[in-house]
Amino acid sequence: MFIVIVVLIVLALLILSRGVRIVPQQRAWVVERLGRYLRTLEPGLNIIIPGIDQVAYRFDLRETPIDVPPQVCITKDNTQVSVDGVMYVQITDARLAAYGSSNPYSAVIQLAQTAMRSEIGKLHLDESLSSRQILNAAVVSVLDEAGVTWGIKILRYEIKDITPPQEILRAMELQITADRERRAVIARSEGERQQQINVSEGKRQQFINIAEGDKQSQILRAEGEAQAIQLVAQATAQAISAVAQTLSQAGGLEALQLQVARDYITQWGNIAKASTTMLIPADMGNVGGLVATAMEIVRRSSSGPSVPQGGSASAPAATGAASKPAGEAMKAPNPSSYVPGASAKS
Numbered sequence: 001m002f003i004v005i006v007v008l009i010v011l012a013l014l015i016l017s018r019g020v021r022i023v024p025q026q027r028a029w030v031v032e033r034l035g036r037y038l039r040t041l042e043p044g045l046n047i048i049i050p051g052i053d054q055v056a057y058r059f060d061l062r063e064t065p066i067d068v069p070p071q072v073c074i075t076k077d078n079t080q081v082s083v084d085g086v087m088y089v090q091i092t093d094a095r096l097a098a099y100g101s102s103n104p105y106s107a108v109i110q111l112a113q114t115a116m117r118s119e120i121g122k123l124h125l126d127e128s129l130s131s132r133q134i135l136n137a138a139v140v141s142v143l144d145e146a147g148v149t150w151g152i153k154i155l156r157y158e159i160k161d162i163t164p165p166q167e168i169l170r171a172m173e174l175q176i177t178a179d180r181e182r183r184a185v186i187a188r189s190e191g192e193r194q195q196q197i198n199v200s201e202g203k204r205q206q207f208i209n210i211a212e213g214d215k216q217s218q219i220l221r222a223e224g225e226a227q228a229i230q231l232v233a234q235a236t237a238q239a240i241s242a243v244a245q246t247l248s249q250a251g252g253l254e255a256l257q258l259q260v261a262r263d264y265i266t267q268w269g270n271i272a273k274a275s276t277t278m279l280i281p282a283d284m285g286n287v288g289g290l291v292a293t294a295m296e297i298v299r300r301s302s303s304g305p306s307v308p309q310g311g312s313a314s315a316p317a318a319t320g321a322a323s324k325p326a327g328e329a330m331k332a333p334n335p336s337s338y339v340p341g342a343s344a345k346s
Contacts, residue, residue: 018050028094030057057098073120088155096151115142
């Protein structure tokens with residue numbers, strides 16, 4: 001009797017152990033009763049009938065990365081490239097994943113490869129190498145449409161490598177090298193052009209500055225010469241005025257005669273120093289006649305503007321000449337007589 005009880009307890013424990021199922025978090029178990037779908041066990045403690053119910057499928061509901069094997073694709077310009085990638089999928093409906101496809105993961109891999117071949121065939125080689133985001137989005141769109149019936153969702157797809165043939169790679173390297181050399185030549189020529197422009201602009205500005213400086217210098221020089229001429233003219237006018245005032249004083253005329261004679265002798269002495277060729281007047285020793293001629297010019301200049309009433313301008317000069325002794329009368333010099341300050345050089 002005791003043995004029967006123990007056997008019953010053991011059988012009960014075995015039945016309970018087979019009928020109790022603990023499902024982990026982010027898992028989904030599909031239960032079938034007598035070969036037909038019954039329900040999906042949620043995470044936690046679940047009870048099934050041993051021998052009648054059985055767990056047919058177990059799915060992981062977490063995001064799962066799946067490698068897409070490399071495959072050969074032909075571009076629009078008939079170039080073969082090898083493309084592989086990785087996609088991230090997630091089971092959203094355990095029932096559809098169990099009964100919608102015999103192997104949902106294999107199905108999405110095959111569909112991803114066919115979709116990639118189709119999208120690569122729409123692009124040229126250069127476009128396919130630079131349009132990864134477009135290709136990824138197109139593959140995800142195709143897989144999402146098919147994944148609805150499989151209970152699986154394609155979160156994203158990423159291309160890992162697009163590998164052209166070795167001949168294409170060498171041609172691309174040559175093209176890249178030529179393009180870089182072309183850009184280097186263009187950049188160098190642009191730099192030289194800009195340098196020449198800068199140099200010409202600098203020379204142009206330099207010439208403008210020099211011309212402006214010369215113009216300003218000439219203006220200042222002309223203003224200085226004009227001021228000098230004005231000062232010389234003022235000084236000459238003051239000297240002439242001073243001479244005129246001196247002549248009007250007592251003894252002024254005799255002092256002027258002495259100065260004229262002294263200047264004549266001085267200038268005559270300088271003739272021999274200035275040149276080896278001299279023009280000697282005929283009356284070289286007639287200093288008195290020369291001084292008398294100069295004084296006569298001075299008298300006429302001082303008395304010429306005022307003409308007395310009823311007389312002539314030459315009357316005072318005649319009267320003055322008559323009032324002097326006969327020995328002191330002035331005699332007009334010959335036309336060839338020497339004039340102070342004049343000299344001839346050959």
